[in-house]
Amino acid sequence: MAKALIWSALPSPVGELLLTTDGGRLTGLFFRPHKTSHQQWDRARRTGIEDPSAAVLAATRTQLGEYFDGVRTVFELPLAPQGTAFQQRVWAALTEIPYGETRSYGAIAKRLDLIPGASRAVGLANGANPISIVVPCHRVIGADGSLTGYGGGLDRKRFLLDLERGALF
Numbered sequence: 001m002a003k004a005l006i007w008s009a010l011p012s013p014v015g016e017l018l019l020t021t022d023g024g025r026l027t028g029l030f031f032r033p034h035k036t037s038h039q040q041w042d043r044a045r046r047t048g049i050e051d052p053s054a055a056v057l058a059a060t061r062t063q064l065g066e067y068f069d070g071v072r073t074v075f076e077l078p079l080a081p082q083g084t085a086f087q088q089r090v091w092a093a094l095t096e097i098p099y100g101e102t103r104s105y106g107a108i109a110k111r112l113d114l115i116p117g118a119s120r121a122v123g124l125a126n127g128a129n130p131i132s133i134v135v136p137c138h139r140v141i142g143a144d145g146s147l148t149g150y151g152g153g154l155d156r157k158r159f160l161l162d163l164e165r166g167a168l169f
Helices: 037-047 055-068 085-094 105-111 119-127 154-164
Strands: 006-010 017-021 026-031
Touching: 006 055, 017 037, 017 055, 026 037, 026 055, 085 105, 085 119, 105 119
Parallel strands: none
Antiparallel strands: 006 017, 017 026
16 A cells, blocks of 8 residues: 655745655655646645645755755755656766756766766656755756756756855855
């Protein structure tokens, strides 16, 4: 029997966020709006249990507050993103990108010892990341340094990168 989806909404400087857990680990952090967030919000409200006091959701709320205040640079949360083995590899590589730094899709492909030209596959996996901000997909940019697609929108990506570069304080 599957565990119940537990969720909480969180206002933030980048808009309302949906946090989800399986009861012990963070399973999702979605923007509203986001390319797929309407599905996530609908599912949470239809089949989940709203409980902002759930331990991992409370810890996530605290740590996100610290992040947006510019005092947290590393998240310390138990994570359980759902995806393929390849997506899991890419998401793990994203967590290795230091706060305030960026990497290109190609650099991540190289880091994972993928074949030349695998940056497109890395981009697709990056775009499927279900735990935005905490698994920092916003730190991935184009090879030429340009801001490229972001499910939460390029304005949010720019905001998060500026926050991490200290441009907002």
